[in-house]
Amino acid sequence: MSTHSPTALISTAGHCRVACGFCFRADRAHGFLDTATYTRTLSRLKEMGVEGVCLTGGEPTHHPQLRQLVRLARQFGMSVSMVTSARAAAEVGTLSTVAHLLANVTVSADSQGAMLLGRTTRTAATGIDTLRAISTQTKILHVTCWSLSDSECRDLADLVSEAGVEVQFSPVVLDERALRRDGKSVQDCLVQQHLDADVLGRCFNLSERYREYLGELRDLQSPTTGGERWLCRSATAYVSADGYVRRCPYGQASVSVHAPRAEIRQFLTAPAQDRVTPDCAAICRPSSVSDERSASCAAQT
Template identity: 60%
Template sequence: MSAENVPEPSASAHPPFRTALISTAGHCAVACGFCFRTDRAHGFLDVATFTRALSRLKEIGVASICLTGGEPTHHSDLRQLVRLAHQFGMPVSVVTSARTSAEVTRLGEIAHLLTNVTVSADSVNAMRIGRTTRSVSSGVSVLLGIETPVKVLHLTYWQVTADECREIHQLLSDTDIDIQLSPVTLDEKACDREGLSLYDYVQQQRSDAELLGGYVLLSPRFQEHLVALRAMQLYPERQHACRSAALYVSAGGELRRCPYSRSGVAVHAARTDIGRFLAHGTQDWTTPDCAAICRADP
């Protein structure tokens, strides 16, 4: 079914929004080759916009926030952002790719103020495809060097090997680090570059999960996610409307249902306009790109 012939999602009841992802910058120095971020732009989230966003999110019923990238440690007022959120009674977590000395130092300075720090890492072949240097060993090193209640290594993986899985298991053994997993999401062009058919791609995802499952406990929720992901890839005509329980605020101050939403409303808009936007039925379908955002455990 072509995009033009896909019907609009129906306006069905939506669960309460429990948390929000807030982008601290419209750009990212990592620039992963497999990233499908839709709101790339220059500039950082300004404090006034962040404060207004917190006020509106609090009114909506959001209880916690997660600061995402760009790269949060590049924001000059990062500590102030965290303190402001605390003033609104909101716990704060951070997702980061911090690796340089300056980034890790800045992360360490606020880590004790956070409920959760997630450090992104890529498997060897994910680094190749994404043209990144976010190795698992460097990510573990960052997490071991900070003090925060919950430490998470988020591994984006592709074509893993038994030796690699064994090394990951050894790196995480006897640490207080949890692991989250996300298979690389490739679009049609990326599959062509890798010389893969759709079914080859889906089979590789299945093989990777089976191999990782021998070294990492795959939760029922993550396994359900993989099944749903394969269904979306093989049967795009069976898409369902977005059911994300997390809102998203861009670095420019636009409130959306998720980073991949086609529509949004400015946090500086009137309360009635924001309320109307949230009350209106979603205009978005769940896609393989955004599905990973809606689940957070391995």
């Protein structure tokens, strides 16, 4: 019997210097994932039929043994990808040393409105610069969107078209604390997500699955529907930097990679008990994230 999750998202660190105001990460801690825990994690995941891992953070390029993490996964016969916010010369340099070993690299960026909301400086242009500097065959720019303008979308479409990279989008999802802090309501958030999708649709061919996801997100957040929750459908398991496996980053149930094999197998193959929340709706979907979030420039079709 194999796991319901053919891939796994692995946190390489429990902290992150970027500290986005809208970060999806559910766990916070100090320190890096140690190689002994990581090796045991790979062994257990391989036994469960996991075929690929994605290294995330914190920021994976800050891990002092990043190259070893990548090589270990490949030695287990797994494909390796990475999600990074690398912009600084040292970060991009570290990424470049392992880029040729990676199946794909996703560089995170934020729209202008999202940068203001999350207090970040991850522009799409600097994200493209990072992707241009590495040798990975598949390069993806992932843009978190909030309060988009037509001119910003047109500039973004020109950027990704010229660079020849894939582009993915995610709307900002604000939790109750963030809503209170920024003086916004759930309805404000829903309206903005709808407006941003309309703007994106004028410059990009958004996938049907992405539009369906926005509908699901609306239903989860809407006070008029009661926020109906469905059971987790994540196709990607999550491993925290301290070695705990969950069905997704926001899953309440977990099992340590140091637990007996039978216990880990039972956890990963048993029906999910966690229910989806707006925070993790982007992850807890049945298909692959790259298929669901992807878009192409309208001018290219």
